[in-house]
Amino acid sequence: MTNAFDLSGSVALLTGGAGGIGRASVAALAAAGATVIATDLAPDAAIDGAAAYKRLDATDEAGWEVVLADIERDYGRLDILVNNAGISVTNSISDTSLTEFRRCMTVNVESVFLGTRAALDLLARSGRDRPGGSSVINLSSVAGLRGGPYMSTYCASKGAVKLHSKSAALEFAALKLPIRVNSVHPGAIDTVMMENIYTRYVEEGLFPDLAKARAKGSAGHAMKRMGTADEIADGIVYLAAPASRFVTGSELVIDGGMTAD
Amino acid sequence: MAGRLDGRTCLVSGGMRGIGRAICACLADAGAHTIVTDLDDEGSADVMAMIGAIKDTSYIRLDATDEQDWLAAREHVEQAYGRLDVLVNNVGADLTGRVQDIPLADWRRLMTLNMETVFLGTRTFLPLLARTGASTPYGSSIVNISSIMGLVGMGEVSAYNASKGAVRLFTKSNALEFADARIPIRVNSVHPGFVETPLLRQGMERWAARDGSRSADDLIAAMAQATPVGRLAIPAEIGKVVAFLASDDSSYMTGSEVVVDGGWTAR
Numbered sequence: 220m221t222n223a224f225d226l227s228g229s230v231a232l233l234t235g236g237a238g239g240i241g242r243a244s245v246a247a248l249a250a251a252g253a254t255v256i257a258t259d260l261a262p263d264a265a266i267d268g269a270a271a272y273k274r275l276d277a278t279d280e281a282g283w284e285v286v287l288a289d290i291e292r293d294y295g296r297l298d299i300l301v302n303n304a305g306i307s308v309t310n311s312i313s314d315t316s317l318t319e320f321r322r323c324m325t326v327n328v329e330s331v332f333l334g335t336r337a338a339l340d341l342l343a344r345s346g347r348d349r350p351g352g353s354s355v356i357n358l359s360s361v362a363g364l365r366g367g368p369y370m371s372t373y374c375a376s377k378g379a380v381k382l383h384s385k386s387a388a389l390e391f392a393a394l395k396l397p398i399r400v401n402s403v404h405p406g407a408i409d410t411v412m413m414e415n416i417y418t419r420y421v422e423e424g425l426f427p428d429l430a431k432a433r434a435k436g437s438a439g440h441a442m443k444r445m446g447t448a449d450e451i452a453d454g455i456v457y458l459a460a461p462a463s464r465f466v467t468g469s470e471l472v473i474d475g476g477m478t479a480d
Numbered sequence: 481m482a483g484r485l486d487g488r489t490c491l492v493s494g495g496m497r498g499i500g501r502a503i504c505a506c507l508a509d510a511g512a513h514t515i516v517t518d519l520d521d522e523g524s525a526d527v528m529a530m531i532g533a534i535k536d537t538s539y540i541r542l543d544a545t546d547e548q549d550w551l552a553a554r555e556h557v558e559q560a561y562g563r564l565d566v567l568v569n570n571v572g573a574d575l576t577g578r579v580q581d582i583p584l585a586d587w588r589r590l591m592t593l594n595m596e597t598v599f600l601g602t603r604t605f606l607p608l609l610a611r612t613g614a615s616t617p618y619g620s621s622i623v624n625i626s627s628i629m630g631l632v633g634m635g636e637v638s639a640y641n642a643s644k645g646a647v648r649l650f651t652k653s654n655a656l657e658f659a660d661a662r663i664p665i666r667v668n669s670v671h672p673g674f675v676e677t678p679l680l681r682q683g684m685e686r687w688a689a690r691d692g693s694r695s696a697d698d699l700i701a702a703m704a705q706a707t708p709v710g711r712l713a714i715p716a717e718i719g720k721v722v723a724f725l726a727s728d729d730s731s732y733m734t735g736s737e738v739v740v741d742g743g744w745t746a747r
Contacts, residue, residue, distance in 0.1 A: 280584055311661075312603050312654060317547055320599050324591060328642060332579070332587055339580050363645070366652025366735055368660040375595060378630070378649030382641035385633025387579055393635040394578070425660075468633060 223462035227252035229349070230294045231459065232286070234277040234334060235304030237264050239410025240358065243448035244301060244455045245269050251456050253299065256290060277304040277330035283337035296345040299459040300338045302331045302357045302380075307412050308372040309419035320372050327376035331357050331383055335400075343396045351464025352397030356455055357384045359402040361474050369423055370416075381470060388468030399467035401458050406474030407436045408446045441476025484727040485512035489561045489612075491553070493517050493544045493601055494571035496530060498677030499625065502715030503568055506723040508534045512566065515557065517542035544571040544597035550604040557605075563612040566726040567605050569598040569647075570625045574683040575639045577690065587639050594643035598624050598650060602667075610663045618731035619664030623722050624651045626669040628741045636687075648737060655735030666734040668725050673741025674703045675713040708743030 231248050235241040236257030245257045249268030257266045258275035266272055271293075275286050290297055308315065308323045335355055346353035362370055363377030381402050388400040407413050417432040426432040437444050454473045457463050472478055490507045494500040495516035507514045514537045520527050527539050540556060543549045557564055575582070575590045602622060613620035629637055630644030651669040658665045674680060684696040684703075694702075704711050721740050724730055739745055 312599070312657060313606055315599070315603065317596070317600065320596065324595065324646075328591070328646070329584070329587065332582070332639070332642070333584070336579050336582070362653075363649060366649060366654070366656045368653065368657035371650050371653035371657060372599070374653040375599075375646035375650035379591075379595075379642035379646035382630060382633055382645030383638050386635060386638035386641040387633075389633050390578060390635035390638060 224456065224460045225252050226299075226456070226460055229253045229298040229459070230290065230296050230345070231255045231299035231301065232258065232290060232297055232338065233301040233303055234258050234275060234330065236266050236269065236272070237261060238303070238412065239448040240405065240408060240451050241303050242266055243452035244303060247449065247452035247456050248299070248301075248459060251460065253459070254294065258286065259304070277302075277334060278325045280333055283333050287337050287341060291341055297338055297341045298345050298349055298353045300334060300342060300355045301455060301459070302334045302355070304330050305358060305412075307416050309369050309416045309423070310372070311369055311423065312371050315372055323372045323376050324379070327373075328379045328383070331380055335387055339396075339398070342398050346397030349397070350461040352399055354459050354463070355384075355387065355398060355400040356458045357400070357402045359384070359404050359470070361404050361406050361472070361478055363402070364404055364470070364472070364478055369420065369425070384470075385468045392467060399463070401463070401466060401469045401471060403451065403454055403458065404470055404472040404474065404478075405451045406440055406446055406477045408448055408451060410448055413445065439477055440474060441480060444475065446473065446475055483511045484729060485510040485566075485723065488512045488565040488616075488726070489515065489557070489563050490566035490568065490726060491515040491517060491557065491564055491605070492568040492570055493542065493597060496520055496526065498679050499672065499675055499715045499718045500570040501530070502719035503570060503722045504537060505534050506716060506719030507566070507726060508536055510723045510727060512536070512726070513538070513561070515540060517544070517553065519543060544601060545592050547600055550600050554604050554608060558608060563615075564605055564608045565612050565616065565620045566623070567601055567609060567621075568623045568625070568722060568726070569601045571597045572625060572679075574679055576636050576683060576687050578636055579638050582639055590639050591643055591646075594640070595646045595650070598647055602654060606665070609665050613664030616728070618728045619666055621726050621730070622654065622665060622667040623725045624667070624669045626651070626671050626737070628671050628673050628739065628745050630669070631671055631737070631739070631745055651737075652735045659734060666730070668730070668733055668736045668738060670718065670721055670725065671737055671739045671741065672718045673707060673713060673744040675715055675718060677715060680712075707741075708746065711742065713740065713742060
């Protein structure tokens with residue numbers, strides 16, 4: 220019997236590989252057997268589990284073409300695309316500059332569009348001989364399901380990712396392209412990005428100090444703790460694997476019960 | 481609804497046509513002074529006809545994607561009226577097509593028109609809405625026009641889906657941010673289904689041109705048939721809901737999404 224979570228023979232491309240969830244996802248995909256190409260902004264990076272690292276600014280249209288051409292040449296296929304690159308903005312609406320708003324939309328939303336469009340052809344070809352087809356996994360957030368104060372820009376970007384995923388899923392299904400598309404919605408995960416968000420909350424005076432902000436963040440989950448990057452990575456492996464072969468246009472919420480409340 | 485908005489001042493972006501026009505008419509019917517904004521030149525024949533047709537309205541030319549235009553509009557509204565009770569972020573455009581066929585420039589233009597305009601309008605008028613809201617019993621109101629496409633996906637609509645999903649969540653964060661800071665502004669989103677407007681027809685004409693096998697009329701008829709109530713909405717059916725959200729009748733509603741879709745998303 221084959222293991223439905225086995226990714227042997229699959230090639231995966233992931234953006235934002237140097238961040239918390241990015242690193243954990245590279246390791247988890249590789250542990251499941253995938254050949255993982257990690258990308259991020261740094262010219263070079265050592266990322267455990269990655270078969271290769273490539274510099275990719277996920278907002279750069281031409282950069283995507285280069286990376287996809289490299290992957291096709293070196294591996295001949297692409298089975299999994301994880302659009303993970305993202306930034307947070309924690310600011311009041313009044314203080315948010317148009318530049319800041321645009322930058323968040325470009326990094327969090329445009330990168331998903333560009334990555335999906337650039338990889339579409341190779342994903343479609345590779346998906347034909349793979350159980351469950353190929354898989355696009357887009358990192359949204361609980362902020363794509365619910366609002367949060369001082370998070371309007373980030374919430375807007377993650378709401379956009381959620382609906383872009385659904386439309387792409389329906390479009391590919393309608394066109395009989397063997398590509399599934401799903402979004403992942405982490406709660407507060409113990410990463411550098413989350414630390415930045417809490418730091419900004421303290422700067423804005425919502426909490427007296429970082430410890431109180433973290434405590435309140437933890438308390439917002441039914442399980443009364445923040446999540447770990449590994450706990451998101453395991454969800455990504457599921458969506459990447461044949462185990463999720465009937466799952467498309469879906470939103471995988473991994474939030475310790477936060478949004479069930 | 482007559483009189484529910486007596487003494488209130490409202491501003492509507494994209495107010496000259498379609499849903500925006502109906503929103504202006506419904507706000508005016510409820511007693512508001514309504515500032516219609518759009519890209520038409522001030523004093524043009526269409527603008528004069530609109531001012532004549534809808535009582536107690538004025539017009540400002542406003543490109544809702546232009547930060548400076550918003551600032552100029554605020555200055556004008558502050559000087560002329562000294563208040564703003566209701567902001568309706570209605571401006572928007574559509575974009576359909578397969579993901580692989582969407583040029584980045586078209587994607588960006590849609591995001592600018594559908595999302596950035598909401599951000600700019602909200603940020604610009606926030607101080608005036610807050611001051612005005614402090615002088616009325618239940619505060620002022622921002623109404624953002626999202627869509628059922630901000631709730632459910634549809635194939636070949638990915639960019640529009642993304643933009644309207646963004647408006648929905650931006651609205652919720654605004655609502656919480658203002659509530660949290662005790663700023664007296666309620667913020668809600670409206671999610672129309674398919675409405676008989678020039679925008680819808682133009683979108684369907686483009687779709688028909690790409691598709692080749694069906695006419696715009698065929699596509700619109702199919703859309704009506706696929707809607708549980710068997711017809712499209714008329715713009716006034718959206719306008720009335722916006723007037724409700726603008727008024728104190730919706731005083732306990734904030735961060736809410738009002739779906740007006742003839743049952744489309746109930747399935």
